[in-house]
Amino acid sequence: MHIAIAGNIGSGKTTLTKMLAAHYGWTPKFESVDFNPYLSDFYEDMERWSFNLQIYFLNKRFKDVVDISKSDDVIIQDRTIYEDARIFAPNLHDMGLMSTRDFENYSDLFDLMMSLVKAPNLMIYLRSSIPNLVSQIQKRGRGYEKSIRIDYLTGLNKRYEEWIGGYKERLLVIDVDKIKFENRPEDFQEITDKIDADFFGLFPISDDNPSKKG
Numbered sequence: 001m002h003i004a005i006a007g008n009i010g011s012g013k014t015t016l017t018k019m020l021a022a023h024y025g026w027t028p029k030f031e032s033v034d035f036n037p038y039l040s041d042f043y044e045d046m047e048r049w050s051f052n053l054q055i056y057f058l059n060k061r062f063k064d065v066v067d068i069s070k071s072d073d074v075i076i077q078d079r080t081i082y083e084d085a086r087i088f089a090p091n092l093h094d095m096g097l098m099s100t101r102d103f104e105n106y107s108d109l110f111d112l113m114m115s116l117v118k119a120p121n122l123m124i125y126l127r128s129s130i131p132n133l134v135s136q137i138q139k140r141g142r143g144y145e146k147s148i149r150i151d152y153l154t155g156l157n158k159r160y161e162e163w164i165g166g167y168k169e170r171l172l173v174i175d176v177d178k179i180k181f182e183n184r185p186e187d188f189q190e191i192t193d194k195i196d197a198d199f200f201g202l203f204p205i206s207d208d209n210p211s212k213k214g
Helices: 013-024 038-046 046-070 081-094 100-116 130-139 148-167 185-200
Strands: 002-007 026-029 075-080 120-128 171-175
Touching: 002 013, 002 026, 002 148, 013 075, 013 120, 013 185, 026 046, 026 081, 038 046, 038 130, 046 075, 046 081, 046 100, 046 120, 081 100, 081 148, 120 185
Parallel strands: 002 075, 002 120, 026 075, 120 171
Antiparallel strands: none
């Protein structure tokens, strides 16, 4: 089984991945940022390194999806392959930071990859305002994130909302401006109650179930 957590930079994906993995005994698969050879260069010069960075992420995440499909464990994944292609690459293209030629090449490669894999059994989307994202990014103090532009974060948030609005698979939306799961046990329990209801209850998360919207 594959559980995936999606959300903008600083929304709390890694923290929730760790907490749910510990709570349920699931196997976590984290996004690697500490050893990414392009990330620091990208934040210094987005136009020069955007295509390189996105190809690196696409390659790594496709390998993750293939590995997950072969596993008998319940895997919870920190960020998804969809976000690279539906959020980050189009945002870079719209901002003039990735050429149309590179974007079309990247998109063709993504479409080919997605013809070979299945969607997660559950997608958890962490919805956040820009001020909350900025606060969380500042709090964790990663040096290479100090130069992230507000317009870049804003563009990403807009695309996340558009993508989630059209997402057709099993989905749970968490408003992390209101649900502070890291610091309030009752908020974390609210999330696990919804997951339990989906997988084990009589009324699973669906288009007709209000719990789908968090």
